Amino acid sequence: MEAVDLTAEQRAIIEADASDLAVSAGAGSGKTRVLVERYVQLLRECSIPQIAAITFTEAAAAEMRDRVRREVMSDPALEQHRALLDEAAIGTVHSLGLRLLREHPVEAGLDPAAAVLADDEAELLRRAACIEAIDAAAEVGGERTRALLGLGVYHAGLQLPRMVAQRDAVGAAFAAMGAYSADWPSYVRATLEAHYEPRQTAIRGQAEEIAWQIRRDAGNVTERLAEVAGAVLQPLTAAREAREWGDFAALLAEARSQTNLQSGGNAPAAVNVKGAMKELRELDDDAGKLPAWNEHDEPALEVLAGLRALFEDSVRRYEAAKQAQNALDYLDLELGAVDLLRDHPAVAAAVRGRFLHLMVDESQDINPVQAELIELIAGGNGDGARPALFLVGDARQSIYRFRGADVHRFPAQQALV
Structure with a gap:
């Protein structure tokens, strides 16, 4: 060269x-x-x-x-x-x-x-091990069967081989959650909050800035636009006091639902208010991408306990299959x-x-x-x-x-x- x-x-x-x-x-x-x-x-x-x-x-x-x-x-x-x-x-x-x-x-x-398995060879062994684990779970009942019913056999068959392929990371994640499923809701909730808190804090700050912009110019716009601005500000003001992210996100969505205004004039104040409402809609889209703890999460964790047992059984069977082949x-x-x-x-x-x-x-x-x-x-x-x-x-x-x-x-x- x-x-x-x-x-x-x-x-x-x-x-x-x-x-x-x-x-x-x-x-x-x-x-x-x-x-x-x-x-x-x-x-x-x-x-x-x-x-x-x-x-x-x-x-x-x-x-x-x-x-x-x-x-x-x-x-x-x-x-x-x-x-x-x-x-x-x-x-x-x-x-x-x-x-x-x-x-x-x-x-x-x-x-x-010892032999080294090619990717496709290892994948075949993982799938076979997971199918055996699923079949065994269907027979013995208990939390593994409940997980199969909750996830569906088809989706369990798709996800388990992927989890076994990354068994080090998946195993570490389960270990970090603790040994007892009763402890998991608090762990998962705390983990979610710690992971998403910086973005949630930023969104809260942006919401306050948008409310300030609307409040600043709402007195200099048409009566109809001022009425809409008031309807938007009411949930935005309440959102400042919302401690739980789910409550804040719901109030943000309510404020966003009031912004569907097609007119209001072209005066600078009106342009500013409508621009702030556009930013509010975009902010609500961002907020909607962040998970919030809700009443469905704890029942889902019951399925997760069974999924953990299925995963661990699949790993055991996969390791045994590799050992049998000295691979x-x-x-x-x-x-x-x-x-x-x-x-x-x-x-x-x-x-x-x-x-x-x-x-x-x-x-x-x-x-x-x-x-x-x-x-x-x-x-x-x-x-x-x-x-x-x-x-x-x-x-x-x-x-x-x-x-x-x-x-x-x-x-x-x-x-x-």
């Missing part, structure tokens, strides 16, 4: 010193090209075994390996690296996990003969690598010392387990060498949220650099 084809900004990124670097760029901006060129540039200072590059699909990994190979084979200055091209640690995050586990099988407790899925590789580095400081130190550079493509698609693995390798613990971290991503472009990827992880990873 000719350097003349690169923009000045791309060239600066590629030639930056060996410190940590995070690059945020949109689709079509040449992120993969920069990643490859950066990798090749690093080969002028270190060797292939000292660089690990993570992509998020096998196809992307194959493309990057092919591009790196072409660059190395065509550049006489990189001739010394050609014999090691097949050893390049360029692959998905679970392939890196597998590499680490197989390099340290004793510490990881890994059977070297691991991708999540096992990621969790196993995290446990290996977290529980064996000497291994973690060796890995951090071995890699001089860790490159991560499509960082916005990182899930929490993968983020922890990357941090264990590149974050270090302040008492030794660690690889320089090179992140490439676009927070607006996450495509793997269905796998548990968290778009908010990209800014969190950027904080590492």
